Amino acid sequence: MKNLQALRILAISALAAALVAPAASAQPAAAAYGQKPQVTVGIGAHIGGGSHGTIAVNIGNKAKLGGHGGVSNHGPHIGYPKPYCAPKPTWIPGCWVIEAQPVWIPAKTVQVWIDPVYATKCDYFGHSYQVLVTPGHFETVCEPGHWSSQRVRVWKAGHWA
Known part of the structure; x- marks a missing residue:
């Protein structure tokens, strides 16, 4: 029963992440500095006795599926890369x-x-x-x-x- 409930939460979180991903892909700040846009959209949930199931979508890269090797946070989240500050011209x-x-x-x-x-x-x-x-x-x-x-x-x- 717990596995089924965790799977439902995972499916709902995946749907939420799929809806948030297009909005998160618009990154004018990173593109202005010449960086590739990198947005991480991920979901995660406990399945069973402590194992983690995680789906992470990196816009600009490839999708990752896995446990602690991917995004380890639980619930939907969006992460942006650190802003790039070019060195002052000399x-x-x-x-x-x-x-x-x-x-x-x-x-x-x-x-x-x-x-x-x-x-x-x-x-x-x-x-x-x-x-x-x-x-x-x-x-x-x-x-x-x-x-x-x-x-x-x-x-x-x-x-x-």
Whole structure:
């Protein structure tokens, strides 16, 4: 008889929890802070000689059935998660930093010295002497443009973190 009465209380409590669950699922406060809504609706009753029967519905998660592993309170109840308070934002000021950045070096012309060219000759008597074949001179050489990595001072703007 006690089991039947406890089962009736459990069924009535389950019906009450099912009616309360849609109203409890509206959580504007938790959603405003970026949290998943988590509402726990549960019922419980003593069945027989002290064993517990519990049904818990977590909106946003899955339903749990069980004894002390689920919601252990007796009768209908609704629980909300603790409110979340975000940490206060901190201003990080801007600063100068030195970075290695790719920089285009444009083409340029350069004057290059070309050394004179001498040749060694021998006269009729076997004495060696040097003769100027080509005199030294400057030549204009074009160095093509290219990319180079250079250290550059860059301003990093401040931001909130």
